[in-house]
Amino acid sequence: MKPLLDRGVLVELDELADGSIGRPSRPLDVSPTVGTFVGIKLTGDHLFAVVTDVRANPIRNLDVELSQTDPSAVTRRIADVIADLEPTNLRGVGISLGGLARKGDVLEAPFLGWRDVHLAQPLAERLAVPVVLENDLVALAEAERWFGLGRGLPGFAVITIGAGVGYALVINGEVVRSPDAGVGTGGHIPLDPLGPYCVEGHKGCSQAMLTIGAIAAQASAALQRTVSFDDALKLAEEGEPAARAIVEAAGDALGRLIALTANLTLQSSVVLAGDGIAVYRLVADRVAQRIASERSSRAQTVSIHVDSSGFRAWARGAAAVAIQDAVGRLTAEH
Numbered sequence: 001m002k003p004l005l006d007r008g009v010l011v012e013l014d015e016l017a018d019g020s021i022g023r024p025s026r027p028l029d030v031s032p033t034v035g036t037f038v039g040i041k042l043t044g045d046h047l048f049a050v051v052t053d054v055r056a057n058p059i060r061n062l063d064v065e066l067s068q069t070d071p072s073a074v075t076r077r078i079a080d081v082i083a084d085l086e087p088t089n090l091r092g093v094g095i096s097l098g099g100l101a102r103k104g105d106v107l108e109a110p111f112l113g114w115r116d117v118h119l120a121q122p123l124a125e126r127l128a129v130p131v132v133l134e135n136d137l138v139a140l141a142e143a144e145r146w147f148g149l150g151r152g153l154p155g156f157a158v159i160t161i162g163a164g165v166g167y168a169l170v171i172n173g174e175v176v177r178s179p180d181a182g183v184g185t186g187g188h189i190p191l192d193p194l195g196p197y198c199v200e201g202h203k204g205c206s207q208a209m210l211t212i213g214a215i216a217a218q219a220s221a222a223l224q225r226t227v228s229f230d231d232a233l234k235l236a237e238e239g240e241p242a243a244r245a246i247v248e249a250a251g252d253a254l255g256r257l258i259a260l261t262a263n264l265t266l267q268s269s270v271v272l273a274g275d276g277i278a279v280y281r282l283v284a285d286r287v288a289q290r291i292a293s294e295r296s297s298r299a300q301t302v303s304i305h306v307d308s309s310g311f312r313a314w315a316r317g318a319a320a321v322a323i324q325d326a327v328g329r330l331t332a333e334h
């Protein structure tokens with residue numbers, strides 16, 4: 001689908017919002033009836049929801065814990081949360097999750113333990129509005145491209161650190177939506193030949209080096225007590241040697257991952273996000289050094305943009321996908 005900006009739809013809506021409506025023509029006719037949208041990001045234990053206007057501006061947020069993750073319980077929870085948000089003139093719902101989504105069905109969502117779940121259509125029937133389902137990295141990239149840190153950049157990669165390592169790509173102003181987007185191709189890239197093993201048996205892959213669980217596990221093993229991810233970062237910041245070494249190794253690995261990304265995609269901007277991205281702040285210098293050492297001196301300096309807004313940006317990305325879908329349908333009708 002072509003971005004809204006290319007079609008001029010949003011430009012026209014911007015003019016409307018500014019009160020400078022001069023020409024009652026074409027796509028902007030849709031604007032008064034467009035209403036609101038809900039974006040939902042599902043994780044293995046939380047549901048992050050946002051109501052937005054047609055320009056994806058947040059109106060209200062709601063974050064709830066998911067105590068049950070079977071599909072019918074989650075579907076009910078989504079419907080309840082949307083009711084609680086009281087969206088005015090709801091026009092569409094976007095749902096994003098970590099995993100493979102195709103045409104409204106979840107083929108696989110490891111964090112929820114789902115396989116072949118029919119999600120969008122039953123929910124659309126229940127809510128009586130269109131429901132779109134999208135991989136969460138694709139939706140986040142859409143959010144960054146449209147109104148986030150990637151706004152105005154012709155191309156950039158999105159790398160997320162959290163329960164896993166996620167990857168998405170924007171080229172020539174468009175989010176790449178190939179069948180491989182959402183497979184999790186960034187999850188197990190080899191980064192450190194001396195690193196620990198991941199659950200799949202790779203030595204020093206991105207999961208083993210960078211994820212919240214991996215850093216907590218390494219710190220716990222080194223200090224012989226249970227150390228959370230936040231505690232590991234705090235100890236590293238205080239100079240505790242073992243925690244510091246783990247975090248520095250993560251910094252080197254992240255630098256290599258960013259250098260690889262920039263080298264192979266020919267894009268020199270990266271947006272970092274995810275609930276484990278706090279690690280970057282501690283090792284930004286190491287990351288920059290590693291990137292420089294693994295790139296041609298003639299290549300552009302990689303610009304790094306850190307999105308610390310948490311899962312709300314992801315929920316907003318899901319709303320953006322719903323808006324695109326709705327405006328796409330409306331403009332197709334005209």
Ligand SMILES: [Zn+2]
Nearest residue numbers: 188198202205
């Ligand atoms: Zn691995």
